[in-house]
Amino acid sequence: MAASEQKTVLQFPPSFSSTLSAKVHPLVIFNICDCYVRRPDQAERVIGTLLGSVLPDGTVDIRNSYAVPHNESSGQVALDIDYHHNLLLSHQKVNPKEVIVGWYSTGLGVTGGSALIHEFYSREVPNPIHLTVDTGFRNGEGTIKAYVSVNLSLGDRPLAAQFQEVPLDLRMVEAERIGFDVLKSTMVDKIPSDLEGMEISMQRLLALIDDVYKYVDDVVEGHTAPDNNIGRFISDTVASLPKLSPPAFDKLVNDNVQDHLLLLYLSSITRTQLSLAEKLNTAAQIL
Amino acid sequence: MANTTTPTMARSFLQVAATEEVAPPLRAVQIEGLVVLKIIKHCKELSPSLVTGQLLGLDVGSVLEVTNCFPFPIREEDEEIEAEGANYQLEMMRCLREVNVDNNTVGWYQSMLFGCFQTVELIETFMNYQENIKRCVCIIYDPSRANQGVLALKALKLSDSFMDLYRSNNFTGEKLREKNLSWVDIFEEIPIKVSNSALISAFMTELEDDTPVTQCDYDRLQLSTSPYLERNVEFLIECMDDLSIEQQKFQYYYRNLSRQQAQQQAWLQKRSQKEVGSGSYYVQIVISFCYGCFDRHLTLFSF
Numbered sequence: 001m002a003a004s005e006q007k008t009v010l011q012f013p014p015s016f017s018s019t020l021s022a023k024v025h026p027l028v029i030f031n032i033c034d035c036y037v038r039r040p041d042q043a044e045r046v047i048g049t050l051l052g053s054v055l056p057d058g059t060v061d062i063r064n065s066y067a068v069p070h071n072e073s074s075g076q077v078a079l080d081i082d083y084h085h086n087l088l089l090s091h092q093k094v095n096p097k098e099v100i101v102g103w104y105s106t107g108l109g110v111t112g113g114s115a116l117i118h119e120f121y122s123r124e125v126p127n128p129i130h131l132t133v134d135t136g137f138r139n140g141e142g143t144i145k146a147y148v149s150v151n152l153s154l155g156d157r158p159l160a161a162q163f164q165e166v167p168l169d170l171r172m173v174e175a176e177r178i179g180f181d182v183l184k185s186t187m188v189d190k191i192p193s194d195l196e197g198m199e200i201s202m203q204r205l206l207a208l209i210d211d212v213y214k215y216v217d218d219v220v221e222g223h224t225a226p227d228n229n230i231g232r233f234i235s236d237t238v239a240s241l242p243k244l245s246p247p248a249f250d251k252l253v254n255d256n257v258q259d260h261l262l263l264l265y266l267s268s269i270t271r272t273q274l275s276l277a278e279k280l281n282t283a284a285q286i287l
Numbered sequence: 288m289a290n291t292t293t294p295t296m297a298r299s300f301l302q303v304a305a306t307e308e309v310a311p312p313l314r315a316v317q318i319e320g321l322v323v324l325k326i327i328k329h330c331k332e333l334s335p336s337l338v339t340g341q342l343l344g345l346d347v348g349s350v351l352e353v354t355n356c357f358p359f360p361i362r363e364e365d366e367e368i369e370a371e372g373a374n375y376q377l378e379m380m381r382c383l384r385e386v387n388v389d390n391n392t393v394g395w396y397q398s399m400l401f402g403c404f405q406t407v408e409l410i411e412t413f414m415n416y417q418e419n420i421k422r423c424v425c426i427i428y429d430p431s432r433a434n435q436g437v438l439a440l441k442a443l444k445l446s447d448s449f450m451d452l453y454r455s456n457n458f459t460g461e462k463l464r465e466k467n468l469s470w471v472d473i474f475e476e477i478p479i480k481v482s483n484s485a486l487i488s489a490f491m492t493e494l495e496d497d498t499p500v501t502q503c504d505y506d507r508l509q510l511s512t513s514p515y516l517e518r519n520v521e522f523l524i525e526c527m528d529d530l531s532i533e534q535q536k537f538q539y540y541y542r543n544l545s546r547q548q549a550q551q552q553a554w555l556q557k558r559s560q561k562e563v564g565s566g567s568y569y570v571q572i573v574i575s576f577c578y579g580c581f582d583r584h585l586t587l588f589s590f
Contacts, residue, residue: 038387093360176502
């Protein structure tokens, strides 16, 4: 710290970074882990580019990523820039809306070399996001963090850049859609068919209903303290069921079932027709 | 070139090269979770247009492993963009090889809507791929079923008997009956297994939300299935129309064929009753040749 007569103040820029947040899609995590597993033997970590877009409310949506070969030795980092540009062009041919939003590296924390790489990426994109994925599980868990670089300046002189953490949204809606069971275990022998999936969903629904029943019973008998919010929620849910008299409901269900039966009948007729036609048409010996 | 030291020990190089390796039949396709996510992302982003992409992986024994994939850009119907497409492919393969991704093409994936994937283009693409790669597979994904909470992924392969027939272009009735080939035997569906590396499985286990109900369940328990049902029935009706037109064409050809053959028989009969000599033999050959051409022409027309 330079001693000087006037008082200088260590300035933080206006807190725009606190409104910035990032959202990561599960594909990015899968990509990063796959690249880490395939890294060349002498590399300790993997570095790559993050692709995505910036949503209108300022959130950075990270949708895709690719690894970039790099060389690290005693504080010097060399990144293969041509490769980075080539792959970027290739990816943009498929999806022109995906642009660079930052870069990632595996390993916990931010190192000195990262500042240099971050500088390179800030030349491509105004405010790149730096994502670290701890594949070493050093804290006993896999931490995924996102940082933004913030310039610290002393008075008028730029002093250093600080990596400030930004909130990261790791909700995996697509992964949920596929089913965590398929994506979580190391080997799944069969993708669940429609009926099996439906069975699982119905079981979950029944479990939820049982829970609610038990809660209401407990409250009525006085075992649990009543919570007004939960009570209102339950009554809203029950009231949102449409008011149908039992015969009307029966009619609805039966109509639906009849439609399906009709379709079953039509498809079996079609199949019979097809096999008959085949037999009749290919029975002749001339052909 | 090692020569046999003892007759019972190591076979000579020549002997090994002479015995052909019989590849075990393909029993399963093992896809990585990463590939599933990539395929879903690509198909969903660009739906409703149909998209394709390349699959990369390894061919190991009776299991075909698919370890990575990359999407193809949407191609305009222009001749000069063909070269660009090939360039793009080469570029992607080269870049992926540098990061140690398996550089081996094992097939392609494509999206489809409502289950209508059995087209002539698919068969032609299969034949093209089969020229270069011994074992290739096509993965079909239906993004519209994802809204119903179903992972609609299918791995297809052309059956061997169909491929032989197609190559020799020998689609006559006897051959079909001989090989017992009907429309269900054209494509073979192969079961899919999904595998994940241990690292990603650790991450997923940790990042999994503790909600008792997932988005998948919300989609599955949706009650509005009628739009999908209606679309499927519409497609069924279209196919039935096409089928009836084809059947009528076939009936027409068949009637013509039997009429021509009856005429040919009658003519031959008449000629053989007169004396067989001089020019009549020559005329017979010419007429049979004409009918023969007509036959072949109509055989091609029916299939």
